[in-house]
Amino acid sequence: MKKVNIYFNRWFSVAFHYMNLIRNNEDGIPVQIFATHPDIRHMSLQGADVAGTEPALEGIEYVEFCVDFCRRNEIDIFIPRLHMLDIALHASLFDAIGTKVLVCRDLDLMEMIMDKGKFYESVKATGIMTIPDYHVVSNAAQFKEAYEDLLSKGHKVCFKPTETEGGLGFRIIDNDRSPLEELFGHVTPLISFDEAYRILSGAESFPNLMVMELLEGYEYSIDCLADEKGNLLAAVPRRKAGGRLRLMEHIPELEEVARRVAETYRIPFNFNVQMKYSGEVPKLLEINPRMSGGLHISCLSGINFPYLAVKSALGGEVQPAEFAHNVLASHVEQPLIMKINGESVVTDAVN
Template sequence: MKKVKVYFNRWFSVAYHYMNAIRNNEDGIPFEIYATHSDPEHMALQASDVAEVEPCTSGVEYVRFCADFCRRHEIDVFIPRWNMLDISKHIHWFDDIGTKVIVCRDTELLEQLMEKDLFYESIRQKDIVAIPDYAIASNAEQFKEAYESLAARGHKVCFKPCNAEGGMGFRVIDNERNPLEELFGHALNHISFEEAHHVLSSTESFPNLMVMELLEGYEYSIDCLADREGKLLAAVPRRKAGGRLRLLEQHTELLDVAHKIADAYHIPYNYNIQVKYNGERPKLLEINPRMSGGLHVSCLSGINFPYLAVKSALGNEVGPLYPQYDILASHIEQPITIRKSLH
């Protein structure tokens, strides 16, 4: 049987698990995994069969590189992370060579999902799930006004760049910090208002920051799998349960949120909804239009999220699916030998 060729561009290290999940699929379909990254020794390359170093380029030129890579290697399915929006805008380049791309083709929706303030306004209008109180700041005075307004409403305050991934740039404003204790303890993502304002005042403007209420309840990632048209096939709420523990939970309220978001936006393939509770009320943090960093944990539910997205992209029917819930999981490091450098 001919091997199906799947290509990952510049992914996180956890792509190592996604590649193996596709390779070890339940249907016994043979795969050949291709990967590129700017770091020739990156972990994302180590589970691939064929690896190359990416050029130092961006935007349209980077999309040209990806399209050429797919053409040269006759790639069947491309799973992008880096430069998703530009890739979606030039999806016809991949259509022309017969490569299926696991990406949202609705570029307006994709741009909203990647810019948190844009998506917050969209979700607010649909009344699907609550959003945190927030304001946007692009200069120090706006930051000060946003902080003072939120604090006056009784909120603890945090901030994060509008287009950041994961925890990049996230800070909690904490005016009760003890620098000496921090010096001898664990590094924290806390900063006082005065420190933050001083740093932000050093420049006339900066990329948009979302200044928002700090949510202190349970945090959930809802890993979702949809077909090519965005019909939801499976959803697994995954809760941070302390330290490295994660609980895959059959949470009726959050499963309902997942279905409502799927019905409203039709996001295809793999995506991730992040919510956090404020008391008894869940509030949306963000939606990532890609496989999440913890998706390999949600695969313990019996749903092979990476493989089933590829299966759907190839035009095959997926489902019905029945995730297993109430699974407490964790992870440990495992040493591996890095293969010969691509330098």
């Protein structure tokens, strides 16, 4: 049986787990996994059969690098993370060489998802789920007005850039914080309104910030699988349960949110919906049109999300899947040998 060649461009370290989940698939399909990253010693590459460095390029130049890599290495499936929008924009270049790209091709949707303010407006218009109270601001006066409005509604307030990934730029406004205590403690996201306003006032304008109500209930990451047409095949709500514990549990209202998102936006393959509770009401944080950073934990529910996305892209039949029971899971570090006598245990990229 011919091996399926699969390529990951620059990913997070957890791609190591995705690669092994695909490699150890339940159908016994043989795969060869290729990966690139600017740092040849990056942990994501340790799960690849063939690894190489990638250049610091953007736009069409980066896409052309990926196309050339896929062509030279006869890649069947490309699973991108870095520069997904550029890759989606030029997906036809991959079609021309016979490489299937696991990316959403709805460019308007992709651009909207990347900007949280625009995406919240879309969700508000559809009514498919509840969004937090928020304002998008780009100068200090707007920031002050937004803060005061949210405060008048009884909310604690936080803010973050509208275009960001992970927790970058996230801050919580806390006017009772003790800077001296924080100096001797852990780094925190806390900042007083006066300090934030002083910093923002130093610029005439700044990139859009979303000033919003602080949600203080459980945060759920709903890992979702859809076929190429965006039909939902699986959804697993996952939350932190203290320390390193993670709980995958059936939450009907969250599984309904996943269904509505799939029906409305038709995001193919793997995507992730992040929700956080305000009292009894789950509210949207964001949607990621890719595999989430904790997807390998959700796979302990018995659903191999990365492989099933690959199988679907290859034209295989993937049936809707449900996890039978709630699952409490955790993780430990795994030691890896990266070199023996100075020789890397991962081969160089094929030229």
